[in-house]
Amino acid sequence: MTEPELKFSDVLAQKRTDLAAQRTVMAAARSMMAWVRTGLSLIGFGFTIYRFLESLTEEGIQLTMRPHGPRESVSFSLVSVRYRSCWEASTT
Numbered sequence: 001m002t003e004p005e006l007k008f009s010d011v012l013a014q015k016r017t018d019l020a021a022q023r024t025v026m027a028a029a030r031s032m033m034a035w036v037r038t039g040l041s042l043i044g045f046g047f048t049i050y051r052f053l054e055s056l057t058e059e060g061i062q063l064t065m066r067p068h069g070p071r072e073s074v075s076f077s078l079v080s081v082r083y084r085s086c087w088e089a090s091t092t
Contacts, residue, residue: 035089039082046078 032089035085039085042078042082049078
């Protein structure tokens with residue numbers, strides 16, 4: 001039994017479908033990289049803020065009356081957001 005000949009439009013449709021699938025995969029990879037890049041920058045900002053506020057404390061400048069100063073809470077918040085963003089990126 002011989003295979004039926006494919007029309008030009010069928011071949012073109014198949015190529016377009018294959019390209020669409022490849023574009024979707026590449027878009028997902030770009031989105032994942034963007035989430036990771038954003039998360040890493042938030043961690044960097046968190047550590048930078050922590051070090052800045054720590055240097056202010058060493059110079060004797062008091063910013064708050066709470067037992068845990070803003071450097072811990074701000075830094076922890078940014079690091080938490082980074083892990084959350086990576087977790088969400090890995091689940092989508």
